[in-house]
Amino acid sequence: xxxxxxxxxxxxxxxxxxxxxxxxxxxxxxxxxxxxxxxxxxxxxxxxxxxxxxxxxxxxxxxxxxxxxxxxxxxxxxxxxxxxxxxxxxxxxxxxxxxxxxxxxxxxxxxxxxxxxxxxxxxxxxxxxxxxx
Amino acid sequence: xxxxxxxxxxxxxxxxxxxxxxxxxxxxxxxxxxxxxxxxxxxxxxxxxxxxxxxxxxxxxxxxxxxxxxxxxxxxxxxxxxxxxxxxxxxxxxxxxxxxxxxxxxxxxxxxxxxxxxxxxxxxxxxxxxxxxxxxxxxxxxxxxxxxxxxxxxxxxxxxxxxxxxxxxxxxxxxxxxxxxxxxxxxxxxxxxxxxxxxxxxxxxxxxxxxxxxxxxxxxxxxxxxxxxxxxxxxxxxxxxxxxxxxxxxxxxxxxxxxxxxxxxxxxxxxxxxxxxxxxxxxxxxxxxxxxxxxxxxxxxxxxxxxxxxxxxxxxxxxxxxxxxxxxxxxxxxxxxxxxxxxxxxxxxxxxxxxxxxxx
Numbered sequence: 001x002x003x004x005x006x007x008x009x010x011x012x013x014x015x016x017x018x019x020x021x022x023x024x025x026x027x028x029x030x031x032x033x034x035x036x037x038x039x040x041x042x043x044x045x046x047x048x049x050x051x052x053x054x055x056x057x058x059x060x061x062x063x064x065x066x067x068x069x070x071x072x073x074x075x076x077x078x079x080x081x082x083x084x085x086x087x088x089x090x091x092x093x094x095x096x097x098x099x100x101x102x103x104x105x106x107x108x109x110x111x112x113x114x115x116x117x118x119x120x121x122x123x124x125x126x127x128x129x130x131x132x133x
Numbered sequence: 134x135x136x137x138x139x140x141x142x143x144x145x146x147x148x149x150x151x152x153x154x155x156x157x158x159x160x161x162x163x164x165x166x167x168x169x170x171x172x173x174x175x176x177x178x179x180x181x182x183x184x185x186x187x188x189x190x191x192x193x194x195x196x197x198x199x200x201x202x203x204x205x206x207x208x209x210x211x212x213x214x215x216x217x218x219x220x221x222x223x224x225x226x227x228x229x230x231x232x233x234x235x236x237x238x239x240x241x242x243x244x245x246x247x248x249x250x251x252x253x254x255x256x257x258x259x260x261x262x263x264x265x266x267x268x269x270x271x272x273x274x275x276x277x278x279x280x281x282x283x284x285x286x287x288x289x290x291x292x293x294x295x296x297x298x299x300x301x302x303x304x305x306x307x308x309x310x311x312x313x314x315x316x317x318x319x320x321x322x323x324x325x326x327x328x329x330x331x332x333x334x335x336x337x338x339x340x341x342x343x344x345x346x347x348x349x350x351x352x353x354x355x356x357x358x359x360x361x362x363x364x365x366x367x368x369x370x371x372x373x374x375x376x377x378x379x380x381x382x383x384x385x386x387x388x389x390x391x392x393x394x395x396x397x398x399x400x401x402x403x404x405x406x407x408x409x410x411x412x413x414x415x416x417x418x419x420x421x422x423x424x425x426x427x428x429x430x431x432x433x434x435x436x437x438x439x440x441x442x443x444x445x446x447x448x449x450x451x452x453x454x455x456x457x458x459x460x461x462x463x464x465x466x467x468x469x470x471x472x473x474x475x476x477x478x479x480x481x482x483x484x485x486x487x488x489x490x491x492x493x
Contacts, residue, residue, distance in 0.1 A: 014289070016316040020296040027303075065289070097292045098284035119289070120296025 005032035006130075007056065011043045011074065012036070012063040012095065017119065021061055021095075024121050030130050040069035044077055052086055059091040061117070064103055071095070075110045084111075091133060093117050136161045138178055139249060142171040142198070143187040143214070152185075155242050160249065167191075168198040175202060181209045182256045183249055185236070188215035188223070196226045203231060208260065210252035214238055286327045286458075290320035330458040333390045337465050342384040344493045347423070349375055349416060352385070352392075356414070360396050369400050369410040376417040382493045383423070387466035392425060394459040395486050399429035404481070407431075423490045430483035439476060463488075 008031055010021040018036035025034045037043035040062070050058060060078075064071035071094050082090070094107045097119040107116045117125060139160045143149050149164040156162055163178060165171040168190060175181060184202075186195040193201075199211045213235040215223055226232045233252055236244060297317045304310045353373050364371035392414065399412040407430060415426040434442060441447045443464040463486075467474045470490045478484035 014293055014320070016293045016297060016320050019313070019316060020293065020300060023300050024296075097289035098281065100281060100284055119292045120299065122296070122299060 004030060006030050006091075007032050007050075007058045008034040009043055009047065009058060009060045010034065010036035010062075011038075011040050011060065011066070011071075013038050013066040014063070017063065017095075017121075021121050024123050024126055027123050028127055028130060040066060040071075040074040040077075044074070044081065047078070048081060052089065054089065057089050057091065059093070061093050061095050061121070063119075064094055064096045064107075065098065072106065072110075075113060079110070079112055082112075087112050093129070095119055095121065137183075137253065138163060138181045139183045139185065140165065140171060140174055140178070140181045140209070141185045142166075142168060142190070142195075144190045145187070148187070152245070156246070156249075159246070168193040168201075171198065172202065175206050175209075179206075181206075183212065183252045184209045185212050185214055185245075185249075188213050188219050194222070196222055196231065199226065199231045208256070210256050212236060212248055212252060214240060287324055290323045293317075293320045327458065330394075330462060333394075333462050334458065334465070337387065337390065337462065337469060340386070342469065342493075343386070344382055344384055347381045347383055347385055347388065349377055349381075349418070352388070353416075355389075356392060356396065359393070360400060360412075363397075364400050364412065367400060367403060367410070369403060369412055371396075371400070371412050373414045374416070376415070376419075378417075378419040379421075380492070381418050381423045381490070383470055383490055387469050388425075388490065390466045391463050391488055392427070394463045395425075395427040395488075398459060399427055399431060399484070402484075403429070403431040421492045423492070425488045425490070426485060427488075428483065428485040433480045433482050433484055434476070434478040435480050439478065442476070443474075 008021075008025045010018050010025070012018050012021065015038065018038065022034050022036055025031050035046065037046065043060075043062075047058070047060075050056065062071045062074050069077070075092065075094075078090075078092070079087075090112065091114050092112050093114055094103075094116050095118075096103055096116065104116055107113050115129065117129065137160060139156070140163045141149060141152050142165045143152075144166055146166060149166065153162045153164055163174050163181070165174055168186075171184070171186065175184075184199075186198055188195040190198075195213045195215070199213070210233045211231060213223060213226065213232050214237075215235055216238045223232070223235045227235065233255065234248055236248055294317050297313050297320075301310050301313050304313065353375060356373060357371075360371055396412060396414060403410045410430065412427070412429045412431075415424075415428075417424050438447075443460050447461075464474060467488055467490070472488055472490040474489075475487045476484065477487075
C-alpha cells in the first residue's frame with residue numbers, strides 16, 4: 001500500500017453531503033477507502049475497530065451541526081477514546097456550512113483538529129488541503 | 134383607575150392618621166410607626182409604588198432606612214419628609230440617588246399629591262423600561278439562536294445542492310444524475326419546510342387571536358387533502374376520527390399550526406421496516422374543551438429527549454429532515470390558546486401527542 005493513500009471517514013447527518021464528500025474524495029486519487037456515517041456514534045464505533053499502524057492513515061471529515069452528537073462532541077469523545085500518542089495517524093477536519101466565527105474559534109481549541117473546511121466540499125478544496133499532508 | 138399602594142412611615146401617629154385620611158380616596162395608603170414596621174409592610178407588599186418616610190425618627194433616620202431597603206426593594210419611589218434643619222443630609226441623599234424628592238414639613242396636601250403623582254409617573258416609566266429591557270434581551274437571544282441556525286438550516290441545504298450540481302457536471306450516466314437529483318430534492322424540501330415553519334413562527338409571534346366558531350368538518354377535509362397523498366406515498370394509513378358534542382370557539386390558525394406539525398411529524402418519523410404504519414388523529418369536543426390526539430406507531434422518542442423536544446432547533450434524531458422548529462411552534466401555539474400538551478412515547482413503538490384547547 002502506498003503511503004500517500006488515505007482512508008477517509010465522512011460523518012454528516014445529511015445524506016446528500018455524505019454522497020458529495022464520497023464522490024469528491026474518490027476523485028482525488030489519494031483515496032484508499034471511504035466510509036460515511038450519518039451518526040457520529042456509529043463512526044466512533046467503526047474507528048474503535050481500526051488497526052493502529054503508521055501505514056494506515058485515516059482522515060476524518062466531520063460536520064459540526066448534527067443532532068444527538070454534534071461535531072464538537074464527536075471530537076471530545078474521540079479524544080477521550082484515542083490516546084494522544086496514537087492520534088498521529090488521524091487527520092481530523094471539521095466541516096461546516098455556517099460562516100460562524102465562534103465555531104471556527106472553538107474548532108481551533110481542539111488539539112486533534114487539523115483544519116476547518118467550508119461546505120460544499122469540492123475537488124479543489126480537498127486537494128489544496130491534501131498536498132499539505 | 135385602580136388605586137396604587139403608598140407606604141407612609143412616621144413616628145408621629147397624628148401625621149400618619151392625617152395623611153391617610155386626606156388621601157384615602159386617591160391611594161391605597163399603608164402606614165407604619167417605625168422603620169422596622171415599614172420593612173415588614175414592604176415584605177408583604179412588593180407592589181408598593183411610593184414610600185414616604187419621615188427623616189427624624191427614633192433609632193433610625195429616613196435616609197438610613199432608604200439605604201437599608203435599596204438593594205432588596207429597588208423599585209418603589211422614595212420620598213423624604215423633613216424639616217429645613219436637615220437640609221444638608223437631604224441634599225446628600227438626593228445626590229446619591231437614594232431619594233426621588235423631599236417634602237418639607239409641615240406638608241400641604243397639594244404638595245404631597247403632586248409629589249406622589251410625579252413619583253408614580255417615574256415608577257411607571259421605570260417599570261415599563263425594565264419590562265421592555267427584558268423583552269429586548271429575550272428577543273436578542275432568540276435572534277442569536279436564529280441567526281446561527283439560519284446559516285445551518287437554510288444555507289446548509291443550499292450549499293449541498295450547489296455541491297451536487299457540481300457533481301452532476303462530471304456524472305457519467307443519466308442514472309447517476311437521477312440519483313443526485315433525488316437527494317437534491319430532499320435538500321430543497323428541507324429549506325422549504327424551514328421557511329414555512331419560520332412563517333408560522335412569526336405569524337404566532339405577531340398575530341392577535343381571531344376567535345370564531347371552529348368548523349371541524351372543514352378542518353378535517355383540509356387535513357385529509359393535505360396529508361393523504363403524503364401518507365399514501367409512505368405507506369402510512371392516515372385516519373381522522375371526530376367526536377363533536379358541542380361547538381368550540383377558538384382561533385383556527387394556531388390549531389392548524391399544531392395539527393400540521395404533529396401530523397407531518399407522525400408521518401415523517403415512521404419505522405421503515407413496519408408493515409402496518411398508521412397515523413391517527415382523534416378530535417373530541419366536550420365540556421368546553423377540544424382534545425386533539427395524534428398517535429402513531431413510528432420510531433418514537435427516547436425518554437432522555439422528551440424534555441427537550443419543544444425547544445427551538447432541538448432535533449432528537451438524525452433520521453429524516455427535521456428543522457428543529459416544528460414542536461417549538463406547536464408549544465407556542467398551544468400556549469397562545471391557553472391549552473395544554475402532553476406527550477407519551479416509547480422508542481421503537483410510537484408516540485402520542487395530546488393537545489387540549491379550551492373554548493373561548
